[in-house]
Amino acid sequence: MAASEPILEIENLVKHFPGPGGFLQRSSVLVRAVDGVSFKVQEGTTFALVGESGCGKTTVAKNVLLLERPTSGSIRFQGKEVQRFSRRELREYKRAVQAVFQDPYSSLNPRMRVMEIIGEPLQVHEGLGGRALRMRVGELLENVGLNPVTGGFFPHQFSGGQRQRIAIARALALQPRLIVLDEPVSGLDVSIRAQILNLLVELQQNFGLSYLLISHDLAIVEHMSHQVGVMYVGKLVELAQKDEMYGNTRHPYTQALLSSVPQPDPDIPMGNAISGEVASPIAPPPGCRFHPRCPLYQETAQCREQEPEWREVVSQHWAACHKI
Amino acid sequence: MAGTGTDLSLEPTALTWPGRVGAALSALRRAPLVTSTVLAVLLCSAIFAPIVAPHTPTQIDVGNSFSPPVWHEDGSWSNLLGTDKLGRDVLSRLIYGARVSLTLSLLIILIGGGSGTFLGILSGYLGKTADAILQRFVELILALPTILVALVFVFTFGTSFTSVMFVLSPFLAARFIRIIRGETLTVRERDYVAIAQVIGSPTHRILWRHILPNVFNTVIVLATLEVGHLILLESSLSFLGVGVPPPNPAWGLMVSDGREFITSAYWITLFPGLAILITVLSLNLFGDWLRDTLDPRRRQL
Numbered sequence: 001m002a003a004s005e006p007i008l009e010i011e012n013l014v015k016h017f018p019g020p021g022g023f024l025q026r027s028s029v030l031v032r033a034v035d036g037v038s039f040k041v042q043e044g045t046t047f048a049l050v051g052e053s054g055c056g057k058t059t060v061a062k063n064v065l066l067l068e069r070p071t072s073g074s075i076r077f078q079g080k081e082v083q084r085f086s087r088r089e090l091r092e093y094k095r096a097v098q099a100v101f102q103d104p105y106s107s108l109n110p111r112m113r114v115m116e117i118i119g120e121p122l123q124v125h126e127g128l129g130g131r132a133l134r135m136r137v138g139e140l141l142e143n144v145g146l147n148p149v150t151g152g153f154f155p156h157q158f159s160g161g162q163r164q165r166i167a168i169a170r171a172l173a174l175q176p177r178l179i180v181l182d183e184p185v186s187g188l189d190v191s192i193r194a195q196i197l198n199l200l201v202e203l204q205q206n207f208g209l210s211y212l213l214i215s216h217d218l219a220i221v222e223h224m225s226h227q228v229g230v231m232y233v234g235k236l237v238e239l240a241q242k243d244e245m246y247g248n249t250r251h252p253y254t255q256a257l258l259s260s261v262p263q264p265d266p267d268i269p270m271g272n273a274i275s276g277e278v279a280s281p282i283a284p285p286p287g288c289r290f291h292p293r294c295p296l297y298q299e300t301a302q303c304r305e306q307e308p309e310w311r312e313v314v315s316q317h318w319a320a321c322h323k324i
Numbered sequence: 325m326a327g328t329g330t331d332l333s334l335e336p337t338a339l340t341w342p343g344r345v346g347a348a349l350s351a352l353r354r355a356p357l358v359t360s361t362v363l364a365v366l367l368c369s370a371i372f373a374p375i376v377a378p379h380t381p382t383q384i385d386v387g388n389s390f391s392p393p394v395w396h397e398d399g400s401w402s403n404l405l406g407t408d409k410l411g412r413d414v415l416s417r418l419i420y421g422a423r424v425s426l427t428l429s430l431l432i433i434l435i436g437g438g439s440g441t442f443l444g445i446l447s448g449y450l451g452k453t454a455d456a457i458l459q460r461f462v463e464l465i466l467a468l469p470t471i472l473v474a475l476v477f478v479f480t481f482g483t484s485f486t487s488v489m490f491v492l493s494p495f496l497a498a499r500f501i502r503i504i505r506g507e508t509l510t511v512r513e514r515d516y517v518a519i520a521q522v523i524g525s526p527t528h529r530i531l532w533r534h535i536l537p538n539v540f541n542t543v544i545v546l547a548t549l550e551v552g553h554l555i556l557l558e559s560s561l562s563f564l565g566v567g568v569p570p571p572n573p574a575w576g577l578m579v580s581d582g583r584e585f586i587t588s589a590y591w592i593t594l595f596p597g598l599a600i601l602i603t604v605l606s607l608n609l610f611g612d613w614l615r616d617t618l619d620p621r622r623r624q625l
Contacts, residue, residue, distance in 0.1 A: 065522045094524030107515035111537035117516075120533075121523045170519070 005078075006040035007178055007210045008047075008064065013037045013073035015059050019282050032281045033059040035234035036073070039227075041178065046204065046211040048225035048242075050218065050257070052278050056234040057214045061182050064212060065099050077178075095125055098171035102183035104163035108155040114141075114166055115151035121173040140169040144199060161192035165199070172203065182214045197223055218261050222246055230254045233279045233289045236310070240317040250319045252296045288322065296323045356613055362606040370422040377416035378404070381573040385411030390589045406591040408581060414591060417573035418599055424574045425603070428488060429554040433547050436493035440500025441543050445535050447501060448508025449527075458501065465498040471560060478566035488567055492557060496550060503546055507539040514538075541618040548614055552607035559600050575600050 014036055019029035034056040041047040049057045062068040064075060066082070075082040077093060085093060098121075101107045108117055118137045122128040128136060138148035144165040155163055164184065171179050184200065185193040201224060203209060215221050221228055222242065229239040230253065238251040249255045276293040279285050285292055291303040300322075308320040369376050388411040392399045399406065405414040447458045470492075477491040511517065512535065520530050555575075561567035562576030570577060575596040582592025 067518055099522045101515045103515060107519055109516040109534055124523055124525050
């Protein structure tokens with residue numbers, strides 16, 4: 001698995017936002033949303049970025065989608081630096097990289113018909129229109145398991161799961177290489193999550209897609225991904241292949257996250273659920289950012305003062321913790 | 325590939341044209357009856373003024389001046405609502421006055437509201453410097469007393485239909501810019517706009533296809549409410565003598581003309597005053613209804 005070329009390489013990505021400022025004055029604090037994140041997405045595989053809300057995983061996605069400009073660091077797509085793209089390369093990038101967002105009620109324009117929604121990328125990039133456009137949209141609707149006649153409907157005539165299928169069809173329209181899935185099923189009823197996830201896996205196999213999956217749901221990540229990175233307050237704390245990550249968890253934060261996943265068997269006792277609040281990205285704790293909540297923390301100065309080093313603890317398995 | 329099996333329980337009723345027209349009609353049926361009737365009568369009399377009006381509005385008949393309305397002892401059927409100091413028929417002047425008021429308001433709505441919507445969307449979507457500069461201008465305009473500026477402007481450039489139009493349009497535009505900008509700021513944050521950016525849709529396309537249709541409800545409602553406001557402004561200006569120049573029949577002007585005779589010939593001021601009151605009230609009520617109807621959270625479909 002994942003022996004192929006990296007399609008997306010993110011190196012030392014940093015994104016700081018100006019914090020809440022006062023009246024008529026510039027804010028002096030910085031929100032360190034992403035504070036040095038590096039990972040690679042291999043061609044044809046799924047890389048999952050996991051973490052609690054506010055850990056910066058969506059900011060990473062927005063940087064990849066060029067909706068935000070990174071403060072520093074580099075994003076390389078098929079070996080080329082995104083920040084230095086020419087106009088033509090940028091256009092190609094916008095064809096090759098698509099997105100599916102969390103809320104299918106916000107991601108479809110209520111004033112457009114499904115035909116126009118899915119057709120928009122085709123009109124913008126290929127100037128398709130008329131019959132050719134209708135044919136192509138019909139195909140795409142079939143790809144995601146919707147009836148082609150639904151092209152004439154408006155989004156409000158669909159259920160949440162169907163809307164998410166439409167969003168996926170739009171993302172597929174330009175035959176992309178990489179799709180950023182930002183919490184693709186969190187907004188859906190549990191009963192239809194599996195359908196959408198299976199659809200995404202199926203499409204990945206059929207079209208050789210690469211996914212960057214942003215999620216807080218470890219069950220979904222286990223189902224879909226090949227590689228997993230765990231983020232905490234703007235930094236990666238652990239990164240490994242999926243089986244290694246779930247079978248041989250090293251970082252106490254990842255362990256805490258995994259043990260907080262509800263088990264379907266009531267006889268299995270709940271693990272040591274993590275306590276306390278996520279640290280603030282405005283003033284992250286010194287040393288290891290996780291130490292105030294860490295079950296392994298024993299008042300050692302090392303955890304309190306020294307930032308843990310990002311190192312390969314086992315082959316192909318990285319983590320940042322003093323205790324392992 | 326055969327999907328993962330959801331059934332498409334979609335009702336295709338709302339799709340067809342008859343369905344949509346029917347929906348529009350049934351919405352209109354729930355419209356406030358009195359308000360819509362008043363507005364319909366007003367609109368018809370403005371459009372068909374030459375047919376509806378019993379007399380020419382500017383026809384002077386000094387021998388027949390201060391003739392009272394028909395229900396007075398010495399009133400006549402020829403002048404239903406009486407005549408003014410020059411013997412002109414009040415009813416005919418009211419009907420033609422509706423024409424002046426409505427044309428002026430609609431033109432100002434088109435010019436001021438149109439440009440205000442455009443600039444508001446730009447300001448809200450582009451943000452940054454363009455937004456900051458535009459908003460300072462808007463604040464400036466909104467801080468100015470409308471009537472006073474209009475007085476100065478019209479004294480400088482002379483009273484005419486176009487002067488009034490020119491001086492009122494920026495004030496209207498400023499109000500539109502403020503509200504449409506705010507509306508744009510919320511629409512801009514929707515995910516479909518972000519997706520359009522990811523796709524690489526050009527900015528003009530995003531503004532035209534994604535932002536404008538989603539702020540258009542607000543534009544319509546605002547326009548309806550502002551027509552009433554404009555009629556009031558135009559009347560005030562005419563009353564002060566800087567609006568539509570005489571002998572054109574404008575409601576404000578009629579009120580102003582009859583002011584000296586209010587004790588002896590109340591009808592010269594009362595009827596145009598009532599016309600202003602009823603029209604503005606109806607437009608405001610209609611605007612409220614429209615706002616509620618177009619708001620999806622209140623719509624029962």
